[in-house]
Amino acid sequence: MTDAMQFYISTLLIxxxxxxxxxxxxNLQFGVAGIINFAYIVFVxxxxxxxxxxxxxxxxxxxxxxxxxxxxWPFPLPILAGGVAAGLLSLVVGVISLRRLRSDYQxxxxxxxxxxxxxxxxxxxxxxxxxxxxxxxxxxxxxQLGLNPLEYQWVYAGWCLFLTVLVFLFVRAIxxxxxxxxxxxxxxxxxxxxxxxxxxxxxxLVIFVVGGVIAGISGAVFAEFIQAWSPGSWxxxxxxxxxxxxxxxxxxxxxxxxxxxxxxxxxxxxxxRFLPPIFYQxxxxxxxxxxxxxxxxxxxxxxxxxxxxxxPGRFKPxxxxxxxxxx
Amino acid sequence: MxxxxxxxxxxLSLAIAAVLVLAACGSSxxxxxxxxxxxxxxFASFNPFTGPDASFGPEMAAGCIxxxxxxNQAGGVLGHQVQCIAVDTRGDPADAVPAAQKMIASTENLxxxxxxxxxxxxxxxxxxxxxxxxxxxxxxxxxxxxSTYKYFYRLTPPDDAAGVAMAIYAYNKGYRRGAAxxxxxxxxxxxxxxxxTAFAKLGGQIVINQTLxxxxxxxxxxxxxxxxxxPDVIFTEADPQTDAAYLSQLQQLHGLxxxxxxxxxxxxPWIKAVGGAVGRDALSKNFAAAQPFSTSxxxxxxxxxKALLAAGSEVPQxxxxxxxxxxxxDYDAIIIMALAMLEAKTPDPSFYNALIPAVVGNATGATEVxxxxxxxDAIAAxxxxxxxxxxxxxxxxEYQNSTGAFELIGYSTNGSNPQLAVVSAEDIAKxxx
Numbered sequence: 001m002t003d004a005m006q007f008y009i010s011t012l013l014i015x016x017x018x019x020x021x022x023x024x025x026x027n028l029q030f031g032v033a034g035i036i037n038f039a040y041i042v043f044v045x046x047x048x049x050x051x052x053x054x055x056x057x058x059x060x061x062x063x064x065x066x067x068x069x070x071x072x073w074p075f076p077l078p079i080l081a082g083g084v085a086a087g088l089l090s091l092v093v094g095v096i097s098l099r100r101l102r103s104d105y106q107x108x109x110x111x112x113x114x115x116x117x118x119x120x121x122x123x124x125x126x127x128x129x130x131x132x133x134x135x136x137x138x139x140x141x142x143x144q145l146g147l148n149p150l151e152y153q154w155v156y157a158g159w160c161l162f163l164t165v166l167v168f169l170f171v172r173a174i175x176x177x178x179x180x181x182x183x184x185x186x187x188x189x190x191x192x193x194x195x196x197x198x199x200x201x202x203x204x205l206v207i208f209v210v211g212g213v214i215a216g217i218s219g220a221v222f223a224e225f226i227q228a229w230s231p232g233s234w235x236x237x238x239x240x241x242x243x244x245x246x247x248x249x250x251x252x253x254x255x256x257x258x259x260x261x262x263x264x265x266x267x268x269x270x271x272x273r274f275l276p277p278i279f280y281q282x283x284x285x286x287x288x289x290x291x292x293x294x295x296x297x298x299x300x301x302x303x304x305x306x307x308x309x310x311x312p313g314r315f316k317p318x319x320x321x322x323x324x325x326x327x
Numbered sequence: 328m329x330x331x332x333x334x335x336x337x338x339l340s341l342a343i344a345a346v347l348v349l350a351a352c353g354s355s356x357x358x359x360x361x362x363x364x365x366x367x368x369x370f371a372s373f374n375p376f377t378g379p380d381a382s383f384g385p386e387m388a389a390g391c392i393x394x395x396x397x398x399n400q401a402g403g404v405l406g407h408q409v410q411c412i413a414v415d416t417r418g419d420p421a422d423a424v425p426a427a428q429k430m431i432a433s434t435e436n437l438x439x440x441x442x443x444x445x446x447x448x449x450x451x452x453x454x455x456x457x458x459x460x461x462x463x464x465x466x467x468x469x470x471x472x473x474s475t476y477k478y479f480y481r482l483t484p485p486d487d488a489a490g491v492a493m494a495i496y497a498y499n500k501g502y503r504r505g506a507a508x509x510x511x512x513x514x515x516x517x518x519x520x521x522x523x524t525a526f527a528k529l530g531g532q533i534v535i536n537q538t539l540x541x542x543x544x545x546x547x548x549x550x551x552x553x554x555x556x557x558p559d560v561i562f563t564e565a566d567p568q569t570d571a572a573y574l575s576q577l578q579q580l581h582g583l584x585x586x587x588x589x590x591x592x593x594x595x596p597w598i599k600a601v602g603g604a605v606g607r608d609a610l611s612k613n614f615a616a617a618q619p620f621s622t623s624x625x626x627x628x629x630x631x632x633k634a635l636l637a638a639g640s641e642v643p644q645x646x647x648x649x650x651x652x653x654x655x656x657d658y659d660a661i662i663i664m665a666l667a668m669l670e671a672k673t674p675d676p677s678f679y680n681a682l683i684p685a686v687v688g689n690a691t692g693a694t695e696v697x698x699x700x701x702x703x704d705a706i707a708a709x710x711x712x713x714x715x716x717x718x719x720x721x722x723x724x725e726y727q728n729s730t731g732a733f734e735l736i737g738y739s740t741n742g743s744n745p746q747l748a749v750v751s752a753e754d755i756a757k758x759x760x
Contacts, residue, residue: 002432004428004431004432004458005432005433007428007431007432007454007458008425008428008429008431008432008433009432011424011425011428012425012428015425064468064469064470065470119511119540122511122512122538122540123511123538123540125516125538130511130513130516130538131511131512131513131515131516132445132468132513132516132517133420133513135420135449135450135470136449136470149457222421226420226421226424226450227449227450227453228420228447228449228450229420229421230419230420230446230513232378232379232417232418232419232420232421232446232513233419233420233421233422270425270429273425273426273429274429274433277413280643282376282377282381282384282413282415285376285377285415285417286377
């Protein structure tokens with residue numbers, strides 16, 4: 001295999017692992033807890049920007065890019081900072097939007113938030129360098145490892161795989177736990193969950209923040225890989241790509257959404273690069289967004305539970321006093 | 328049990344060995360002999376063909392296709408025909424990185440490219456450079472003013488130089504109160520910092536600096552603020568719909584103020600949208616635009632323009648690119664790479680890259696050539712060549728940048744762009760940050 005092909009394949013693997021992390025976070029919010037978060041990509045973006053500014057070093061006069069709070073934190077602090085920043089933003093947004101609004105109004109708030117966030121990042125040029133975004137973000141441990149670029153890329157793919165496995169195990173632990181069952185109960189019948197004493201608002205807030213932290217970490221790892229991040233990378237339609245992956249794979253099924261990620265953001269969007277150009281240059285790329293929308297509609301219409309629907313929970317009945325064997 | 332353990336140890340060892348072999352493959356070094364090529368050689372136009380800067384791609388492809396046609400008509404490069412392909416970056420680093428990797432990995436006989444643009448250059452130039460692929464970027468990012476990438480070349484000025492040219496022209500015209508009205512996209516904002524500092528250094532005052540959110544239906548609030556600031560000139564770059572809406576509302580509320588734009592405001596979509604909104608007469612009386620200076624005449628331009636107009640269906644409406652400095656330099660880039668291949672006697676980029684500066688170098692005794700055919704004949708005759716392109720003479724500095732003067736052009740109702748002034752590279756250099 002040529003070096004170029006290895007670079008390409010390892011890039012796709014890195015994108016796949018990072019997207020899986022992101023989609024697992026959204027699945028936790030949307031699939032498991034029923035929170036419609038159309039601003040999910042904003043939290044990815046916040047994680048990416050945070051990791052960038054705490055890696056780039058302090059800004060200085062004459063720099064070709066300008067940003068606030070520049071620092072040179074060592075690995076892995078920028079990634080953790082990305083997660084924390086996204087988590088804090090989730091907390092603020094969650095406190096404002098999840099307490100009093102019903103799910104459809106929450107969705108509208110999230111969509112508006114997504115638009116506002118992009119506009120702020122683009123127009124407040126001193127914040128994170130406006131529309132040009134941030135570049136030359138250092139890759140973690142690149143100098144210390146002393147590897148050539150291809151070797152480093154495979155190591156980075158391994159690092160992303162490791163993080164993805166961690167996120168998967170963490171998300172699976174939540175979905176299998178009593179908390180996961182409570183979240184599903186809340187998703188399926190909010191009033192019933194409230195009636196049995198569950199604090200629905202708190203539960204939503206918790207899972208909204210957890211999903212936000214995962215989004216932030218995925219954004220941080222992504223920005224450190226491509227070494228650049230700009231508003232064009234996190235426009236609001238990107239959330240719908242993640243959402244399509246959840247719906248296609250199967251909401252609330254962690255293995256399903258991994259398949260959805262393989263099929264939609266990586267497979268579907270990448271495979272079309274190999275199609276020969278038709279009509280005019282850019283036609284296929286322009287149609288991708290139409291196709292993502294159609295994919296969501298088709299799945300909602302014909303297979304609303306996705307390729308791998310959520311498995312109904314089977315729980316052993318708790319042993320009662322009568323059935324307990326005599327001691 | 329022990330058999331099972333042995334089997335898993337063997338499996339583990341094999342896995343580790345496979346990883347090491349893979350790593351070894353990854354560290355393989357470039358061979359000393361040039362690569363052998365069979366079949367058609369490929370040049371890529373690596374630019375946005377979709378997204379907010381979708382106009383960049385067709386502008387670039389319009390330079391590559393006529394260049395490839397003239398090379399093929401002359402018999403090709405070292406017996407190979409050449410072709411152009413378009414690679415869409417979508418104007419976004421996150422999409423451009425896999426696009427670059429895919430292009431490098433799967434494009435047969437890829438020997439050179441035009442691009443990337445400002446939108447994705449910082450993320451993709453390291454990847455392309457690492458792949459030993461010569462690139463002629465149309466990126467205006469100032470970060471490349473002192474580029475150390477071996478395979479990076481730039482024939483067009485950085486974005487921020489346009490801002491200085493606009494400031495100088497405005498000051499020379501007697502304007503002292505400027506309004507900066509730029510879209511919030513990357514390309515537009517690249518002009519702003521140097522415009523502000525240069526106009527202030529000259530003695531002018533920027534009375535209002537507006538960053539427009541693109542493609543809104545109304546800019547009444549922004550226009551009202553602009554009128555209140557009483558500027559005597561507007562500096563602008565935004566997409567056609569945005570400037571059309573903004574300027575037509577200015578016309579309704581106050582009347583037009585002289586406007587100085589940048590190269591994208593000379594593009595046909597911008598002229599059509601803004602001309603339609605404010606009227607062609609108003610456009611011709613109030614507008615000027617700064618763009619990289621190109622003579623758009625002379626023997627090299629004649630060859631370029633003839634090939635462009637003959638491109639037929641490959642380049643829709645080819646005449647719109649006849650005087651476009653970016654298309655001209657994109658054409659020149661392909662010719663330069665092809666001539667360097669002839670000098671190196673191989674299309675292998677690792678070998679011909681080092682000879683790129685030589686084919687445009689004004690060395691003593693070099694024969695001036697204006698087309699691929701002329702260059703091919705001169706090289707065959709054993710002469711040193713100096714290719715003077717459709718965009719004018721080329722001289723790379725130590726950072727492989729070749730940038731020159733700017734010209735200010737106007738609009739006339741018959742669709743032509745009369746030259747209003749030329750701002751020299753020296754004047755621009757004095758005022759750049």
